[in-house]
Amino acid sequence: MVKKVLKFGGTSVGSIERIQHVAKIIKKEHDAGNQIIVVVSAMAGKTNELIDLSKNISKNFSKREYDVLISSGEQVSCALLAGALINLNLKAKSWMNWQIPILTEGEHSNARIINVNVEKINKFLQEGIAIIPGFQGITKNCDITTIGRGGSDATAVAFAKLFDAEKCEIYTDVDGVFSSDPKKIPVAKKIEKISYEEMLELSSVGAKVMQPSAVQTAMMYDIPLEVKSTFTDRKGTKIFDQENIDYSKSVTGVAYSKDDAKITLTQVEDKPGVAANIFAPLNDAQINVDMVIQNISSDQKTTDITFTIKREDLSKTKEILRKNRSINYKEITHNAKVSKVSIVGAGMVSTPGVTYKMFKALADEKINILAISTSEIKISVIIDEENTLNAVRKLHTIFDLD
Amino acid sequence: MVKKVLKFGGTSVGSIERIQHVAKIIKKEHDAGNQIIVVVSAMAGKTNELIDLSKNISKNFSKREYDVLISSGEQVSCALLAGALINLNLKAKSWMNWQIPILTEGEHSNARIINVNVEKINKFLQEGIAIIPGFQGITKNCDITTIGRGGSDATAVAFAKLFDAEKCEIYTDVDGVFSSDPKKIPVAKKIEKISYEEMLELSSVGAKVMQPSAVQTAMMYDIPLEVKSTFTDRKGTKIFDQENIDYSKSVTGVAYSKDDAKITLTQVEDKPGVAANIFAPLNDAQINVDMVIQNISSDQKTTDITFTIKREDLSKTKEILRKNRSINYKEITHNAKVSKVSIVGAGMVSTPGVTYKMFKALADEKINILAISTSEIKISVIIDEENTLNAVRKLHTIFDLD
Numbered sequence: 001m002v003k004k005v006l007k008f009g010g011t012s013v014g015s016i017e018r019i020q021h022v023a024k025i026i027k028k029e030h031d032a033g034n035q036i037i038v039v040v041s042a043m044a045g046k047t048n049e050l051i052d053l054s055k056n057i058s059k060n061f062s063k064r065e066y067d068v069l070i071s072s073g074e075q076v077s078c079a080l081l082a083g084a085l086i087n088l089n090l091k092a093k094s095w096m097n098w099q100i101p102i103l104t105e106g107e108h109s110n111a112r113i114i115n116v117n118v119e120k121i122n123k124f125l126q127e128g129i130a131i132i133p134g135f136q137g138i139t140k141n142c143d144i145t146t147i148g149r150g151g152s153d154a155t156a157v158a159f160a161k162l163f164d165a166e167k168c169e170i171y172t173d174v175d176g177v178f179s180s181d182p183k184k185i186p187v188a189k190k191i192e193k194i195s196y197e198e199m200l201e202l203s204s205v206g207a208k209v210m211q212p213s214a215v216q217t218a219m220m221y222d223i224p225l226e227v228k229s230t231f232t233d234r235k236g237t238k239i240f241d242q243e244n245i246d247y248s249k250s251v252t253g254v255a256y257s258k259d260d261a262k263i264t265l266t267q268v269e270d271k272p273g274v275a276a277n278i279f280a281p282l283n284d285a286q287i288n289v290d291m292v293i294q295n296i297s298s299d300q301k302t303t304d305i306t307f308t309i310k311r312e313d314l315s316k317t318k319e320i321l322r323k324n325r326s327i328n329y330k331e332i333t334h335n336a337k338v339s340k341v342s343i344v345g346a347g348m349v350s351t352p353g354v355t356y357k358m359f360k361a362l363a364d365e366k367i368n369i370l371a372i373s374t375s376e377i378k379i380s381v382i383i384d385e386e387n388t389l390n391a392v393r394k395l396h397t398i399f400d401l402d
Numbered sequence: 403m404v405k406k407v408l409k410f411g412g413t414s415v416g417s418i419e420r421i422q423h424v425a426k427i428i429k430k431e432h433d434a435g436n437q438i439i440v441v442v443s444a445m446a447g448k449t450n451e452l453i454d455l456s457k458n459i460s461k462n463f464s465k466r467e468y469d470v471l472i473s474s475g476e477q478v479s480c481a482l483l484a485g486a487l488i489n490l491n492l493k494a495k496s497w498m499n500w501q502i503p504i505l506t507e508g509e510h511s512n513a514r515i516i517n518v519n520v521e522k523i524n525k526f527l528q529e530g531i532a533i534i535p536g537f538q539g540i541t542k543n544c545d546i547t548t549i550g551r552g553g554s555d556a557t558a559v560a561f562a563k564l565f566d567a568e569k570c571e572i573y574t575d576v577d578g579v580f581s582s583d584p585k586k587i588p589v590a591k592k593i594e595k596i597s598y599e600e601m602l603e604l605s606s607v608g609a610k611v612m613q614p615s616a617v618q619t620a621m622m623y624d625i626p627l628e629v630k631s632t633f634t635d636r637k638g639t640k641i642f643d644q645e646n647i648d649y650s651k652s653v654t655g656v657a658y659s660k661d662d663a664k665i666t667l668t669q670v671e672d673k674p675g676v677a678a679n680i681f682a683p684l685n686d687a688q689i690n691v692d693m694v695i696q697n698i699s700s701d702q703k704t705t706d707i708t709f710t711i712k713r714e715d716l717s718k719t720k721e722i723l724r725k726n727r728s729i730n731y732k733e734i735t736h737n738a739k740v741s742k743v744s745i746v747g748a749g750m751v752s753t754p755g756v757t758y759k760m761f762k763a764l765a766d767e768k769i770n771i772l773a774i775s776t777s778e779i780k781i782s783v784i785i786d787e788e789n790t791l792n793a794v795r796k797l798h799t800i801f802d803l804d
Contacts, residue, residue, distance in 0.1 A: 065485040072477040098500050
């Protein structure tokens with residue numbers, strides 16, 4: 001008997017027909033002799049509806065009451081799914097955050113699951129299927145909390161860990177993780193196996209199949225994940241520890257981000273603490289800085305610092321920089337329309353020449369590289385936005401991903 | 403300092419604008435120095451939406467999960483109202499059924515509130531406004547229960563009792579209790595004061611301003627109620643113990659029910675137990691029998707038994723009667739289109755001639771009375787449905803209610 005956590009996202013339970021379809025998937029898993037914990041999101045669109053209600057009352061809606069409000073969406077989908085399973089003559093039961101309880105800590109709307117009482121549910125699993133609301137919990141003072149958008153993935157991984165589940169399957173509306181965005185790059189292929197690290201690099205640059213923090217937790221506790229489609233019978237993508245994967249290819253996928261902007265501060269006075277002085281006020285203003293590139297200064301006294309941000313934050317960022325009296329520089333330049341293109345692959349480290357191959361391919365296409373950043377399993381370049389898809393297609397081809 | 407329970411129904415919190423309006427009403431009450439417990443229903447239409455979802459899964463949806471499902475509606479309205487109050491710089495907090503807790507017993511969807519932990523809320527009332535979901539609670543095993551449609555009234559009355567509140571105000575979408583249906587009888591007037599008993603008689607025959615069982619509970623514990631409009635500043639209707647009301651008029655209101663049907667069994671064998679034999683199978687089939695009239699039999703051996711039911715139950719009722727082998731009678735006759743018109747008034751008992759006056763008025767209008775039933779504070783007649791409004795208007799006039 002295998003203990004499994006199955007997580008179904010909002011689109012998977014987005015209508016009565018879909019909930020009934022999900023119930024059949026669960027029945028199949030249960031009839032195969034598995035012990036099943038199901039984590040569900042709110043029905044697609046419902047959480048946004050509730051958020052809109054709160055915004056119509058106040059832009060500054062009480063954080064405590066916001067969590068009370070939006071956690072109700074999963075209560076609905078849990079009850080409907082439990083009812084649908086009971087209707088298939090299965091024993092099933094919804095468990096609310098407080099009935100378990102799912103204990104969290106941290107601030108409202110951004111809490112973390114720290115513990116779950118496993119005893120009652122483990123007992124129940126011997127006879128039935130437990131349906132759990134994703135994305136929420138309670139504090140030790142019994143206030144309702146939520147754990148951030150997409151937090152149902154985090155709930156699934158936390159349950160897999162705390163219940164010692166053998167498998168954690170993330171059912172969603174795509175077939176798995178792809179070598180690039182299949183909507184824009186039709187030759188993109190589904191990846192059968194991927195490491196946590198690669199998955200993280202791919203998800204943080206656009207392939208948002210799973211919540212990055214949930215992948216991180218799975219990596220930390222070595223919980224094998226599988227991302228698969230609710231709507232097809234196809235095999236999904238298995239996400240493992242890197243050591244368990246045999247890399248035949250140096251690059252696993254090509255990702256890209258849109259709507260980026262690039263800012264450069266020229267001739268910044270090169271002394272300790274200058275980077276902190278630049279980025280601290282941006283952090284305070286909740287501006288998300290992505291790539292940061294700083295070269296060794298040519299004159300030993302000044303350096304150019306380049307970084308990327310979301311395009312919508314551009315004018316705010318420039319304003320903050322201009323008002324910042326703690327830094328000295330010559331000028332602020334920017335490029336409002338750039339994108340980041342990344343090749344990701346754990347096989348990269350053992351394959352020489354990947355970097356050169358990438359830069360050569362872009363040069364062949366006459367695409368100018370505006371900045372470069374590399375890590376163990378990823379190489380990212382900043383280019384003009386208009387060249388994005390051209391670059392992605394070229395890289396997808398030359399790294400044998402088509 | 404006065405402790406008040408204010409209850410707001412579904413239409414009162416049916417939109418963001420209305421919730422903000424309700425918040426202003428509560429602020430006024432709070433600023434006047436009162437301690438306020440607010441009981442809210444789900445936003446208008448939401449409970450029906452949730453019920454429809456469950457019906458689309460199964461006509462026989464799990465009762466436990468049904469309660470989990472529909473209790474979520476009040477979670478939403480509680481959070482929104484608490485948020486709206488906080489936005490007015492008031493201290494307010496939503497309290498979910500399990501956070502209080504509201505302890506219930508009895509079956510799902512039809513539970514009764516048996517206790518509420520008053521300690522935490524009483525402490526909180528010294529600084530803020532408590533927002534409570536109507537219509538729900540939990541069992542001692544921590545399952546979610548609901549207490550039947552319209553159960554928010556029952557929650558309000560139970561809280562008024564358990565918190566020793568001086569007042570319980572039921573805010574709704576009408577100005578109060580009227581002497582008859584103001585939509586059909588334009589001369590109908592709002593009643594300023596009414597006894598629990600009269601209210602019960604009026605509500606059970608159509609003036610559904612408040613849930614009858616909630617009025618009964620208020621009567622039992624002598625909790626003064628006031629029904630008033632959320633949308634006007636007008637005074638509402640106060641509902642007291644009969645002794646506190648000075649009756650200048652013999653009749654307080656004229657009520658009527660629609661969509662009734664009348665069935666008569668002729669020459670029923672007149673022996674002990676025959677009524678039980680007739681009505682037990684109808685009760686089993688959940689057919690609600692309203693008026694029952696049985697005359698003394700003329701031949702000492704048989705009697706005619708007449709009763710009314712909802713029209714939609716007519717064919718089912720006749721079928722059950724025909725299959726019933728435990729009763730002997732000559733024939734079943736029916737009238738599918740009748741209505742019940744009732745005059746209600748606690749002043750009736752001390753005013754002679756009310757019955758005669760009623761019958762005379764109907765005779766003057768050439769309205770045939772098909773059956774009569776009387777109680778201490780009510781006289782009901784069954785008439786052909788087509789005469790309903792004519793009869794109600796006439797009675798409203800001759801008993802000085804216009």
